[in-house]
Amino acid sequence: MEHAEVVEAVADWFKANKEVVLVTKGYGRGFPSPDITAQFRQGKIALVECKPSDAGGREYMTGLGQSLAYLTFADFSYLAMPEKELNIYQKYFWIKEIGLLSVKENLEVQLFRQATESKVILKREEPRIRGYGYYRDLRPSEIHSILRAIQTERNKQLRLDKNKIENAIWREVLRLRKIQSQKQKNAWILNIKLLLRDLQLINLDDYSLTEDGFRLLQLGTLPDKKPYIDELTRCFLINANYLDIITIMQKLNDQYIGFTTVQDFKEKLAEIMIEEKLATERTNVIRDLQDIPRILKDLNILSDWKKYGLNYRYNINWKRVLAIIR
DNA sequence: GTGTACTTTCAGAACTAGGT
DNA sequence: ACCTAGTTCTGAAAGTACAC
Structure with a gap:
């Protein structure tokens, strides 16, 4: 049983729980990074570490260690693995705080x-209402400009001053766009913060760049923009979990011959995204979808809205997606 | 060409938490 | 209870492109 199969099975198991409102795979944090995040109605969060078949004792012990670490930032922690391995190694998993999930050969999951x-939370993971990155307005090249502005300002500072960094971001926005009203400052900075957080390019505590953030900053200065765009695409697909969105788009394309209008497509897409617990009911998925196709097009993942016979559809550039997520 | 559907960009409303 | 500041989300005008 592959790692991905275990993840898929366990994610589905959580989705079936009425109390669970949001399920995301491998999204939200750098290290240590859980395979699944499940968020409950009251905002409590469970993190899951999944292990495949035939991996050797060492790996299952590492899984136990990861699960223990999760208890420092989430309410519940689970370790999931195939039934056979769980039986072999269960005697080592004696710490009762760690939940155990057994995955049968037919991919059925048992608690x-x-x-x-958890009684040892050091820094709580905040509940989210989206299982995919928040995105508004910014173009790929603008994301690079903002990263550069943040890092330039940070290098000037002897002592961290978040306000000055935010002022630097705002100055950069004013340079990039023709904005009339100062009132927009907070909204813009916020939109940028949420995006960079979800792409996992910066730590919001101190605006320090993550490894991915640094890599993008460097790639963006090259004359050839392709490596930058490719890397940014990877961040959107993996870190911000847009891979799940395009997977659902593909399901819709397979299910329907086409769609009468963009609005029709977006409504159907939004409905499934909520069903699949990629967003909660209170999320305005439709509004998010106003902007998401644009960035996917900029990243060369999505085609234009094309006509086929009487209907229309977006096509997904799977060749590129697969090359990037390798 | 022109009306309509779709996209991009800017603006601000609606919450929420904390203080009094 | 009310105010305020800060955070998060929503709306829509302006611009563009596409079918007819």
């Missing part, structure tokens, strides 16, 4: 042991 609530 082997309920997790208990």
